[in-house]
Amino acid sequence: MDYVIFMLCLCLSAGAISVVQGEDPYLFFTWNITYGTISPVGVPQQGILINGEFPGPNINSTTNNNIVVNVFNNLDEPFLLTWSGVQHRKNSWQDGVLGTNCPIPPGQNFTYRFQVKDQIGSYMYYATTAMHRAAGAFGGLRVNSRLLIPVPYADPEDDYTVLIGDWYSKSHSTLRKFLDSGRSLARPDGLLINGKAAKGDGKDEPLFTMKPGKTYKYRICNVGLKTSLNFRIQGHTMKLVEMEGSHTVQNNYDSLDVHVGQCFAVLVTADKDPKDYYMVASTRFTKTVLTTKGIVRYTNGKGPASPDIPEAPVGWAWSLNQFRTFRWNLTASAARPNPQGSYHYGSINITRTIKLINSAGRVDGKLRYAINGVSHTDAATPLKLAEYYMVADKVFKYDTIQDQPPDNVGDKITIATNVVNQTFRNFVEIIFENHEKSLQSWHLDGYSFFAVAIEPGRWTPERRKSYNLLDAVSRHTIQVFPKSWAAILLTFDNAGMWNLRSELTERRYLGQQLYISVLSPARSLRDEYNIPDNTMLCGVVKDLPKPPPYTI
Template sequence: MRGVKLLAACLYLAAAATVVVHAEDPYFHHVWNVTYGTASPLGVPQQVILINGQFPGPNINSTSNNNVIINVFNNLDEPFLLTWNGIQHRKNCWQDGTPGTMCPIMPGTNYTYHFQPKDQIGSYLYYPTTGMHRAAGGYGGLRVNSRLLIPVPYADPEDDYTVLIGDWYTKSHTQLKKFLDGGRTIGRPDGIVINGKSGKGDGSDAPLFTLKPGKTYRVRICNVGLKTSINFRIQNHKMKLVEMEGSHVLQNDYDSLDVHVGQCFGTIVTANQEPKDYYMVASSRFLKTVITTTGLLRYEGGKGPASSQLPAGPVGWAWSLNQFRSFRWNLTASAARPNPQGSYHYGKINITRTIKLVNTQGKVDGKLRYALNGISHTDLETPLKLAEYFGIADKVFKYNSVDNPTPEQTKSIKIEPHGLTFLTSLTAPSSRWCLRTTRRVFSLGTWTVILSSPLRTWTPEKRKNYNLLDAVSRHTVQVYPKCWAAILLTFDNCGMWNVRSENTERRYLGQQLYASVLSPEKSLRDEYNMPETSLQCGLVKNTPKPVNPYAGA
């Protein structure tokens, strides 16, 4: 009888284990109401975009492989979209939140996003992609924690804080949009904000965060601004860099970090100083006049105000380039990886295509425009992905209109909706991009390995100097003045993906494109069908969805 009971217990445990192994990943539901409101980021009341009454918006706290459901109600007077910057939507560009992949959420309506940070960890952000809404807020932090069974290469911190830094304009987003539509630049920002506030710096500010003496804290720093690179530092404290945009890095201590637009860093800060107040300092980079703001850190039980002598920021872009070169991927850390099948062995991937993207600018009909390879993108009423999915791409855009231009082609600018096509099998899909530009930050809708970012002109001979061992995988890359950056992408994720300047002014005026990654098999294994709840607009409004266009393999 004892043997029978033991056997029954073993079978029960085996069945329970089977249930656990095959259980679906957890779902987390959010309801967001997007409205206008009033805030004073620079001390002057002005209209901002609120999410559930908050500016900045709520912080999304998730874990690898969680299903995140966000029902967004648009109570603005304009169409609205949010993008989840850096989240790798596996086979699912339908949730990417860019005008080339989705129809906007119209005023008075709602749309439910559903995305899963599959095999991802790290620090990210979200923000609006419609018009110039980013200039009014609507942004926030997005963190993806490691699952408990996967160790991280540092001790559990006492708490996890998100620091959102960015430039700010006192003019409304509608006024800034009018400037750009009229052919003018939006100019320099009026100030810098930390978590939506600009500190007075006289000790009267409420603390943004409180630290317990002797404890360590995870401090995530993201640049949510429009166009300005920002240096971030904390009085008397070192920041140990442990992660950037989903990749664990070799852990070095930094007095300050240059954070370019759209980028996020994950650091560890130890409260090992005299218990009192200290300033976090954010200052502009690469502007003739430096703009600085502060935010207060307070030690629990501490006494004494923060010193009025702020730590000085770095000077020159060469300093920033040298810091960038110090970042190295931690290949020994146990973690979710953007391509767990082996992207961290990227040096062994065969290159099948090389594309050169050149940053250009000029005027069209007397108005300022920015471009890649002489093509300035414009968003149409029909998103490119929907046109492709419904079989009417030829009526909306042209493929490969920006592929490897001649020098003459980049001297003039023409406006059109455009995209590249990467028709690949999923066995060896890889491509190397070379970005050549003045100091700009580009965001790519898939994970990239940044091989190099040196000086002077790129030539094929430069490939022998690439870092093919431990270059960091991330989704943004900054390119310094008169420099270029070499980027390796493995196109193993089908869909229509936005490649854009993270400088919002330049993106709005055309410096972006879309990369269409197609599978010859047209299989649901490679790309999901358009969700039944997806919005339809433009030429496909009220058109029946194709019947299983990807089924058949």
Template sequence: MGRTKLLFFSLISTLVLVVHSGDPYLFYTWNVHYATQSPLGVPQQVILINGQFPGPVINSTTNNNVVVNVFNHLDEPLLFTWNGIQQRKNSWQEGVLGTNCPIQPGTNYTFQFQVKDQIGTYYYYPTTALHRASGGYGALVVHSRSVIPIPFDRPEADYNVLVGDWYTKGQVTLKKFLDSGRSLGRPDGVLINGKHGKGDGSDEPMFTMIPGKTYRFRMCNVGMKNSINARIQGHTMKLVEIEGSHTVQNMYDSLDVHVGQCYSVLVTADQTPRDYYFVASTRFTKEVLTTTATIRYVGGKGPASPELPPAPVGWAWSLSQFRSLRWNLTASAARPNPQGSYHYGKINISRTIKLVNSASSVDGKLRYAVNGVSHTNPETPLKLAEYFGVADKVFKYDIIKDEPAADVGNKIMIAPNVINITHRDFVEIIFENHEKSVQSWHLSGYAFFAVAIEPGVWTPEKRKNYNLIDAVSRNTIQVYPGCWAAIMTPIDNPGMWNLRSSLVERHYLGQQLYISVQSAGRSVRDEYLMPESDLLCGIVKDLPKPAPYSA
């Protein structure tokens, strides 16, 4: 569909549903601006999308085609990524600097992707500069098709809960901190859906519940640095979904949601009708930052109690929570392995890659690295350099080793960090955290099996501790201090995919890499062609387009 038609539909409505002979299309037009707001009581620059912070919800259904026309009214280049959407065969739409040229100020660009064979709770956010520190994020929900049963009764309503830490200094100031070699330091507070609750009974209710009814709360940690513990005063939470996978439905008093992660819980309004607090507080920090959002029972009387339920202490509790998470193998869902038929534990591992995070100083400035390499984005996006056949002029493959040296954290090299993985390999990735803070890692383009987190150093003998039956298929995993985490995934999605720290400071200062997956036949059956409208920059800007892939 051409841009003229797209704009025509977008003028009719922010969201239009058009039924084609194939899967339906959802059209959005986004106008991205700066505005002055005070999320923590201090005026600062915030990014609004269509005048909203957080941005508008993308409500889609399995296999929908989502088209988002972004008009950049900022004074800097801009990109958005769709955190957790697998972009099957389509890393062209990933929206990170390794795959896309940014949208220049005063211009627009149209993203188009399909939520193919997915359900679940996700979010989007800006990936350029340090724009994430100014907002620009929003919920992205993929509902099950009506013909596919879900493993619980449909709730009375869905509530999106975007929670995360927040700084009162704007992204311009924070970016200067990082560029000058400084750390961001401690956040100033926590927000729920862009607001900080006063917790004194004066806040307008953010959520309402009818007595006796059950509600779905879709929670994502969209913060920059801190894990968040979420709990609801006087209520328990039934876990039903993690990042696109239905789970065994355990009950929890609270849940640790690490940076970049999303959880769905069911909450029944079975308490005395009155107000209650949704409570979110930072974890693993010396000074705990807390905020609240008011939940109001319809027809209820009385304010919420000022006594907030306490959060758990220490990371051992959090590790126990991780071990309690299980994939619901009997649930129907849009996934490549229905009814638990995909026995990942019985597939031979093709390759094991161990990744060790580290921090060090380079020329007097703080940098973060993976296996001793701190990634830097070249002017030409890696994907475009590869597609145009000029990769050797932009980056080198495999400058890190699968098994890093013991002293890998002592010295850091700054360079584009790209590893080659063979299409259709089955890969085991080990994250080792030798530092004192909790880390969080996200893999774009894939859902992986989070098979283990354990204290100490990983060795092949540790595989005996893996969950090889019902580990949750997800896209983000935490790694506790002095621990390792193991994930397993089939490399079945060709493209250039970002493996990154979800902690914004670490990501910005180089703790990321790209995985290049190229199909041997260069066929459109494996990977889509570069869109005609794709933005070009760097050394490929004026080059003739390569011959298209074969059919």
């Protein structure tokens, strides 16, 4: 009898240990959001700082880590952050956009809790309220592979985050007034690399250092407002190894076009003469080319960087051809939707085709941007809350746009809350058709999709013959060149309310976005988490009783 009791206790003890060891690690952060004076382009202006930092702190995590970020809003207006590219499986409650979350009121805090489950890669976070992104409040978020999962390249000597973007010397509140009054934003005043612009006077401190003969990983993200940038490192080639959560075929590039919202990871080997070198970012597709630099220093360097910097490419055809070289690495082991290359997306039948046409126009004399003729406006009640509390009919209407709009749909713009109803687990084709003369950049929250094609002209079903149905990169942003179209394929298997938006902040702010409602008919915890206890309530749901929780 004593032996049985001993063995029972031993088993219970072992079970407790396994539970503790089996839970994925937690990373805790406390962030204070404040105003502060910054002068990134030489003009003092009001910036938005995170724990006093501009740009904000880098989040360094590993696959399956649980991330807990307690955000204290010390601004004088509401504030939200989104975690761009983090898929939030079953958990759009943490998405940090106005369609899913009430903004954090001044003087209050909100704690984000999410898991970077089954992901690797390079991402970023940024503010989604007002024009706060124009003042800072952005940073890098990396998800490293677990030690047991082999990575298709040797461990680098170090891992650097490079945040490039355009910048305005006017304050975020002034820029917002421009847009609210019906004016477009002019061209930016400068470019930044990690919040700085090198003067080139020999006194610039290095942004990064490299030891001779060693190889380094650089994670390059375009955190700007509206401008595509070309990135290169003087005298060095870059081996592309990852793009927005997917290992890529490892091609070498002298420069890379990084469109707004996109992140690339490259390997760079310090195999040149020991001295300083410039990393360079230049605007693309602009009449006036802006350029900025940052110093990369060899640890045994003995000379300044050469003033002769490599030129950026010209024309969007070059950028399109570069896109066509990007391929998914199907032999790499990683946390991803097609382990070992077994997820053959090209053989799945498409159940729905949605064509989205962007347009610009004026409503009551003021500039607005639209998708299929509808310019989105945020409701007072977050759409996700309205659905969960089953009062959606009081807040918005589903399917305000057509799946197959006429080519002239953008001639007239109406303002409405733009929500597309999507059947859970359907495999869907989305076509982005750009009839304008400017480049577009699109992002979808909650998902990675297969970027199967970008081509000039108008899309027709016959254009499917040009799709890459084997190794298109799984990613979460895609650019659309002027007078061109792009196609993506994905399975809508992540229940929630998800934002599809222009990454060009001016366009998003003035309506070029929509939400996709993916409801699970079962209302089960297998498909979606319950509303978190700390969720802020606002609008028509503020005083409503909480609905019955989901169960298994």
